[in-house]
Amino acid sequence: MKVCVIGGAGYIGSHTVYELIDDHHEVVVIDNLSTGQRDAVHPKAKFHFGDITNFEQLDEIFKEETALKPFDAVMHFAAKIVVPESVEKPLDYYHNNVEGVRVMLAVMANHGVKNIIFSSTAAVYGQPENGVCKEDDETKPINPYGETKLASEKMIQWVSDAYDMNYCIFRYFNVAGAHESLEIGLNRDVLTHIIPITVQTALKIRDEMSIFGNDYDTADGTCVRDYIHVSDLAQAHVLGMKYIVNENKSGIFNLGSSKGFSVLEVVNEVSKYKPVNYKVGPRRAGDPAMLIASSNKAKEVLGFETERSLEKIIESDIKYREK
Numbered sequence: 001m002k003v004c005v006i007g008g009a010g011y012i013g014s015h016t017v018y019e020l021i022d023d024h025h026e027v028v029v030i031d032n033l034s035t036g037q038r039d040a041v042h043p044k045a046k047f048h049f050g051d052i053t054n055f056e057q058l059d060e061i062f063k064e065e066t067a068l069k070p071f072d073a074v075m076h077f078a079a080k081i082v083v084p085e086s087v088e089k090p091l092d093y094y095h096n097n098v099e100g101v102r103v104m105l106a107v108m109a110n111h112g113v114k115n116i117i118f119s120s121t122a123a124v125y126g127q128p129e130n131g132v133c134k135e136d137d138e139t140k141p142i143n144p145y146g147e148t149k150l151a152s153e154k155m156i157q158w159v160s161d162a163y164d165m166n167y168c169i170f171r172y173f174n175v176a177g178a179h180e181s182l183e184i185g186l187n188r189d190v191l192t193h194i195i196p197i198t199v200q201t202a203l204k205i206r207d208e209m210s211i212f213g214n215d216y217d218t219a220d221g222t223c224v225r226d227y228i229h230v231s232d233l234a235q236a237h238v239l240g241m242k243y244i245v246n247e248n249k250s251g252i253f254n255l256g257s258s259k260g261f262s263v264l265e266v267v268n269e270v271s272k273y274k275p276v277n278y279k280v281g282p283r284r285a286g287d288p289a290m291l292i293a294s295s296n297k298a299k300e301v302l303g304f305e306t307e308r309s310l311e312k313i314i315e316s317d318i319k320y321r322e323k
Contacts, residue, residue, distance in 0.1 A: 001245065002026040002069050004062075004113075006052055006104060007077030008045065009036025012119065012175060014184050016075060016234040017042045023238050028065055030058070031078070040184045052078040052100035055107065062111045073115035073241050074108055076101065079149070082192055083123070086145035097148035098155070105159045115244050116156060117168045117237055122226075122254070122291060124150045124171060131224070131260075131290030135171070135252050135297055142286050153252070166250045168240035173226040173256035173293045175233055177313040178320035185320035186230075194266055195227065199317045202274040209276065211263050213283035222263035224290040226256035229308035229316070239302040256293025257306045269314055 003020055007013040008029030013036065020027050027045040032052070041047050048061045065071065079097045080086065086093040101118075108116065123146030124139045141147045153169050160167050176195035178185030191197050201209040214221040236255050244250060261269075267276050298304040308316075 001072035001241070002028070003241065004028050004030065004065070004071045004074045005045075005077065006030045006074065007036065007079070008075075009033055009038060009041050009047075010077055011186050012230060012233060013075070013077035014040040014042070015179055015230045016077070016237045017045050018179055018184065019231070019234040019238050021045060026069070028071075030061055037187065040187075052104055053096060055103045058103060058107045059110060062107050062113075066111050071111070071113045072245055073117060074104065074113055075117040075237060075241070076104060077119050079119060081121075081145065083143050083145050084192075086143055086148070090144040093144050093148050097145075098151050101152040101155060105156065108165070109159070109163045114164065115166045115241065116160075117240050117244070118152065118156055118170065120149045120153055120169050120171045121146060122171050122173045122256075122293065124153065125291075127286070127288040128291070131288065132292045132294055133171075133254060134294045135254055160250060166244035166248060168244045168250065169252040170236065170240065170255050171252065171293075172233065173228055173254070173291070175228055175230050177229040177231065177308065177316040179231060180316065182320050182323050185317065194225070194263055195314060196317055196321075198267055198270045198276055199314065199321055201278065202270050202276050203318070203321055205321070207277065209278045210281045211267070211278055212281055212287060214264075214280050215283075216289040218262055218289055220262050220264045223287055224260040224262045224292065226258065226260055226292040227266075227310055227313055228255060228257050228306055229313045232306045232308055236298065236302065236304045239304050243302055251297075251301060253298040253302065253304075254293040254295050255298060255304075256295050258293055258295045259310075260290060260292045261310055266310070266314075269310060270318075273314075273318055
């Protein structure tokens with residue numbers, strides 16, 4: 001299939017491009033390189049510089065590519081994703097994350113592209129009551145980032161009804177790790193995820209890390225989260241694309257390991273490699289005690305299962321940063 005990957009120079013997008021190339025698909029990447037890196041794009045993928053919020057620019061790229069061969073599917077990874085920043089700059093998040101999706105869908109409709117695979121987030125659930133999230137649970141985001149993703153989900157569903165499109169919406173949990181080739185990984189200046197922050201501390205890239213709260217109602221008092229390797233996540237996108245294209249169906253799926261690990265367990269796992277210097281601080285506002293995916297639907301419908309353990313996730317991130 002010919003696949004357009006918007007945001008394909010970013011962390012998750014670039015890993016998905018690698019999986020698509022390995023599965024023998026033709027890949028076209030569109031990215032404005034605001035957070036992505038040009039050298040993270042697979043050498044066999046075609047690259048266009050473009051911004052998802054610019055209709056004329058995106059439409060021209062689609063026109064050029066469609067003249068060669070129509071797109072079978074579009075994958076969306078072009079979102080702003082930092083929760084505290086979304087609280088400080090909600091207008092930026094609504095512009096990029098919601099207006100960008102509107103523009104993308106308008107361009108898809110303009111060129112008759114019928115299949116969209118969309119990156120969403122567990123943040124749409126807000127603070128679930130029992131800590132285990134199912135796709136039909138109530139969605140109550142508690143920050144602008146989660147709100148923009150939920151708004152985009154709903155827009156995709158309405159537009160799909162109106163324009164006879166298929167969609168596969170993936171709600172991510174905590175994504176980490178690096179590609180087995182070590183050619184690509186999470187390489188941002190500002191990291192917000194616990195695994196790369198812990199690894200950086202172990203490697204003395206940062207002096208110290210903070211654990212936010214140790215008085216939660218969990219086994220060791222620290223927050224419990226669900227972690228998934230980025231390559232497992234990327235492979236799910238290939239499965240999701242094949243499902244909606246071949247079956248002519250749509251769906252919303254959680255992507256996680258369905259296993260929970262506490263912050264302290266992550267720190268202890270990294271500490272097996274090198275010591276981690278940490279301090280315990282106060283809780284952060286809005287952090288639920290436990291957030292785990294129920295990934296049964298993805299397993300039953302898409303045949304998706306995670307292959308890489310927490311240990312493998314951490315090992316790959318360490319090797320990438322050492323390199």
